[in-house]
Amino acid sequence: MKRKFVKRLLSVTTASVLALSMLTGCGASGKGDEKKASAGEEAASDEDIEIWGTNTGYLPVEAGSELYNMYKEMIGVGIVQPYVEWNGGETYLQQLNLRIAAGDMPDIFSPWNGIESELIESGALLDLTDLLPEKAPHLWESIPEEMWDAVKANDPTGENRIYVIPQVLNYGRNGAMIRQDWLDNLGLKMPTTQEEFVEVLRAFKNNDPNGNGAADEIPTGGRAEARWMGQLFGQYGIAMWEGFPQWDIYDGEIKYSAVTQNMKDCLEWMAELYAEGLLDPETLLNDKSAWDGKINSGVVGVWEHLPQECYNYAENIYNGTGVKPEIAVLPAISAPGYEGYYTKRQMNGGAFVVTNTENEEKIDKIMKVLDAYGNQDMWMKFYNGVEGMHSKVVDGESVRLPDDPSTQQNLVLAPYNSIATIDFQVNVLSTQLTDDREWAVSQAIENVQKTQEYVKSFAGDGIPDSVYSDYPDIGNRTLYIEYATKIITGEYSIDKFDEFVEKWYSSGGEEVTELVKEWYANKIK
Numbered sequence: 001m002k003r004k005f006v007k008r009l010l011s012v013t014t015a016s017v018l019a020l021s022m023l024t025g026c027g028a029s030g031k032g033d034e035k036k037a038s039a040g041e042e043a044a045s046d047e048d049i050e051i052w053g054t055n056t057g058y059l060p061v062e063a064g065s066e067l068y069n070m071y072k073e074m075i076g077v078g079i080v081q082p083y084v085e086w087n088g089g090e091t092y093l094q095q096l097n098l099r100i101a102a103g104d105m106p107d108i109f110s111p112w113n114g115i116e117s118e119l120i121e122s123g124a125l126l127d128l129t130d131l132l133p134e135k136a137p138h139l140w141e142s143i144p145e146e147m148w149d150a151v152k153a154n155d156p157t158g159e160n161r162i163y164v165i166p167q168v169l170n171y172g173r174n175g176a177m178i179r180q181d182w183l184d185n186l187g188l189k190m191p192t193t194q195e196e197f198v199e200v201l202r203a204f205k206n207n208d209p210n211g212n213g214a215a216d217e218i219p220t221g222g223r224a225e226a227r228w229m230g231q232l233f234g235q236y237g238i239a240m241w242e243g244f245p246q247w248d249i250y251d252g253e254i255k256y257s258a259v260t261q262n263m264k265d266c267l268e269w270m271a272e273l274y275a276e277g278l279l280d281p282e283t284l285l286n287d288k289s290a291w292d293g294k295i296n297s298g299v300v301g302v303w304e305h306l307p308q309e310c311y312n313y314a315e316n317i318y319n320g321t322g323v324k325p326e327i328a329v330l331p332a333i334s335a336p337g338y339e340g341y342y343t344k345r346q347m348n349g350g351a352f353v354v355t356n357t358e359n360e361e362k363i364d365k366i367m368k369v370l371d372a373y374g375n376q377d378m379w380m381k382f383y384n385g386v387e388g389m390h391s392k393v394v395d396g397e398s399v400r401l402p403d404d405p406s407t408q409q410n411l412v413l414a415p416y417n418s419i420a421t422i423d424f425q426v427n428v429l430s431t432q433l434t435d436d437r438e439w440a441v442s443q444a445i446e447n448v449q450k451t452q453e454y455v456k457s458f459a460g461d462g463i464p465d466s467v468y469s470d471y472p473d474i475g476n477r478t479l480y481i482e483y484a485t486k487i488i489t490g491e492y493s494i495d496k497f498d499e500f501v502e503k504w505y506s507s508g509g510e511e512v513t514e515l516v517k518e519w520y521a522n523k524i525k
Contacts, residue, residue, distance in 0.1 A: 046362065048078035049369055051412050052096065052109035053352075054086050058410035066386045067409040074381060075372045077365045081412045089113060100124075105355040107366055111164065114465030116353050117156040120163045126354040126363070129162040135367035139374025142419050143168050150347055150462035153523040164350040165370065166462075171422035172344040172455025174242065176231035176304045177313075177447065180328035182209035190328070194235060194335050201278040204301035210323070220273075220302040221280030223291050225477070226484045229283075230304040232273075234342050235335040236266040239458040241345045245480060247460025247516055254459050254520050256509065258480045259501045262338065267487045268494040269335070275490055284485050296320060302330060307447035308425050311432070314440040324439060329447045332454035344455035347462040351418040373415045376424065382413050383428055399431055422448065459520065467515045471508030479504050 048063060060083040061067045071079040085091040089112045096115070099105055105124070119125045132140045147168050152160040183190060183200070186209050191197040201219035203209070210217060222229035227243025238257045239246035245258035257263060273279050280286065280294070294300050296316035305313075310327045317325045334340035354366055372378055384391040384398040389408055391398045401408075416424050425448060432441045468475025483500035486492040505513075 046359075048080050049108060049365055050106040051079055051081050051352075051369075052084060052092075052106040053081070053412065054092075054110065055081070055083060055410045056086050057405035058408055059083070059405070061409050061412055065409060066389060067412070070386055071413070074378060075368055077368050079369065079412055081410060083410075107357075107362070108352050108354050108369065111350040111353050114469060116164055116350060117464065117466040117469070119353070121156050124356055125163045126356045126366075127161050127163060128165070128354065131363070131367055132162065132370070135364070136371035136374060138371050138376075139165070139419075142374040142376065142415075144170070144346075147347055147462070150523060153519060154462065154464040154466075156464075156466060163353060165352040165373075165418075167348040167351040167418040169344075169346050169348055169420045171420065171425075171448075172342060172451050173306055173308070173420070174230060174304060174345075175307050175342045175447075175451035175454060176234070176302060176330040177307060177310055177327050178302045178330040179204075179209070179300075179325055181323075181326040182301055184326070185209050185211060190331065192331055192333065194333055197235075197333050198273070198278070201273070201301070202276075205278060209301065210298055210321075216299050218280045218294060218300045219278045221283040221286070221291070221294075221300065222304065223286045223288065224284055225481045226284065226488065228291070228304045229270075230342055231302055231330060232270055233266055235333045235338065235340045236262045236269075237334075237338040237340060238262050238266060239343050239460070241343050244477065246343065246345070246458050247463055247520075248458040254516060256504075256513065256516075258477070258484075259504055259509065264494065264497045265335070265338075267484060267497060270488045271490055271494065274488050279488075284489060298323060298325065307451045308429065308444050310447055311429075311437070311440040311444040314443060315437070318440070327443050327447065329450040329454070340454075341456040342451065342454050344457045345461055346457065348418075349465075369413075373413055374419065376421075379416045379424060380427070380431075382411065383416055385409075385411050394434060397431060399434065422452065460516065462523065463516060463519060467512055467519065471512055474504070474508045474512050479507065 048068075061071075061079065061081040063078060063080055068078055068080060071077070084095045092110075093112050093115065096106075096109065096112070100119075111119075116125065143166065147166055148162065151162050151164055151166050155161050155163065178190070178200075180190075182204060186203050186207050188200055188203060189196075191200045204217050204219040206215075208215070208217070220231060222232075223243070225243055229243070230240055233240040238260070239248035240257065245256060245263070247254050247256055249255075250257070250260045250262065270279070274281075274283070280291075280300075282290070286294070291303075295303055295313055298317045298321040307329055314325050314327055317323065332340040332342055352370075354370075357363060380398075384400060386409070387393065387398065389401075390411065391400050393399070416428065426445055429441055429445045429448075465475060473479065479500060483492065483496060487494060487496060
C-alpha cells in the first residue's frame with residue numbers, strides 16, 4: 001500500500017486523542033462504579049496477563065478468583081481483567097486512553113474506533129506476523145487465509161504486517177425473523193415477494209394475529225438511526241450491517257451503499273410503509289431496550305437480529321404472555337429490479353491487539369493465551385465457564401445458566417463469538433435442549449442454519465475504520481442518519497436524496513471513496 005495512503009489514513013495524532021480523553025473523563029456511573037478498577041490502579045503482575053475487552057456489567061476477574069483459577073488450570077497462565085464500563089465503547093476508550101497516556105497499556109486489549117492505527121504507526125503494538133504461525137498455531141489456522149490477507153491490507157505502515165487479531169464470522173449471523181404462529185393464525189403463507197410481504201404486514205396490523213382482542217400489533221420496525229432493519233434494506237440489495245451502510249460493488253465499482261440508487265428506492269418504499277402505519281411509529285426513536293421490550297412483549301411481527309438467539313425472544317414472549325411463539329426465518333425477499341439478501345460480514349472489526357514488549361517470557365505467555373483462544377477443543381469449556389457460576393451439570397452435561405452480571409465474572413475469552421463457526425454455534429445450542437427449553441432452542445438451531453440460504457458477502461468486508469479518520473462525520477453516518485430519518489418519516493420528500501448524495505461527496509465522501517478504492521485494490525491484488 002502506498003505511503004501516501006497510509007499518511008492520509010493517520011489524521012489524528014495519539015497525543016490529541018489522549019488529551020481529549022483527559023478532558024472528558026471516565027463518564028462511568030451507577031453500579032459500574034462499584035465494580036470498576038480505576039485506570040490509575042496498578043495493572044496485573046508480571047505473572048499474569050491483563051486483558052481488556054467488552055464488559056456489559058459483569059464482575060471483574062481478579063487474581064485468585066474462580067475464573068482466574070479456571071484459566072490458569074486450562075492454559076497455564078493467569079488472566080485478570082478489571083471492570084471497565086463498556087458504554088457503547090465510549091467509556092472503555094476513555095479508560096484505555098488513560099492507561100496509554102500513563103505508559104501502562106494492558107497486555108492484550110480490544111481495539112476500538114480505529115485506535116489501533118495510531119498505535120501501530122507509533123510502534124506501540126506487537127508485530128504478530130511471525131509469532132502466530134510459530135507460537136499460536138491453533139489461532140493461526142482457525143482464521144481463513146483471506147481474512148489474514150485483509151488484516152495485512154489494513155496495516156497502516158504499508159508493510160502488510162499483522163498487528164490485529166480479527167473478529168471473524170465464518171457464517172451469516174444476522175437475518176430477519178417472522179412470527180410463523182401469526183401467519184398460521186391468519187391462514188397466511190410465508191411471503192416470498194415484496195407484494196406478499198406488504199400484504200402480510202397489513203394483516204399483522206389489522207387482523208389481531210396475537211389474538212388478544214387489542215389492536216396492539218406492530219408489523220415491523222427497528223431502532224433509532226435506521227438500525228436493525230435489514231428485513232427492509234436487504235430487499236434492495238443494500239450491503240448493511242446492523243444499520244451501518246457498507247461498501248460493495250455497484251455499477252461495476254466499489255461504492256458506499258448509502259449513496260446508491262438502491263438506497264434511494266428503498267427509502268422511498270420505507271416512507272410509504274411508515275405513512276401507512278406498517279412500521280412502528282417509534283422505529284426511529286427506539287433504543288435497544290425499547291425495541292427488545294416490544295418484541296419480548298409479543299407485539300412485533302417481523303424484525304432483524306440474530307436467528308441463533310431467537311430462543312431468548314421466544315422464552316421472553318412466553319414468560320410475558322403465556323404464548324409459546326413459533327419464530328421462523330423470513331426468506332430474503334427481492335424488491336422489483338433487485339436481488340435481495342441479508343448481509344454476511346465475515347470480518348467484524350478487531351478482537352484483540354497486543355502491547356509491544358521485548359520481554360520474551362511475557363510474549364510466550366501472551367502467545368499461549370492466544371493459542372488457547374484459537375483452540376476449538378477448549379471453546380466449550382470457555383463457553384461454560386465456572387461450574388456453579390456460569391453453568392451447572394444436568395445429566396452429566398454442563399449447561400449454561402442464565403446471564404446474571406451481578407453474580408458472574410466476565411468471560412474474558414469468548415472465541416466462539418469472535419472466531420465463530422456455525423458448527424460450534426449449533427453444538428452450543430444443542431447443549432441447551434433440556435426438556436423445558438427444547439421448544440425454543442430447537443427454533444434457534446433450525447433458524448441459524450436456514451439463514452445461510454439467504455446471506456451474501458460484500459466487497460468492502462474488512463475496511464479499516466481509519467479510512468474515516470479525517471472525516472468522522474462520514475464514519476458516524478451523520479448526514480445519512482439525518483436524511484434517512486427525515487425521508488422515512490415524511491419530513492423530507494424522496495427528492496431530497498439527491499441533495500444528500502451531493503452533500504455527502506462534497507463533505508469528505510469523495511476523499512473517503514478514493515481511500516476505499518486504494519484499499520480494495522490492495523486487498524484483491
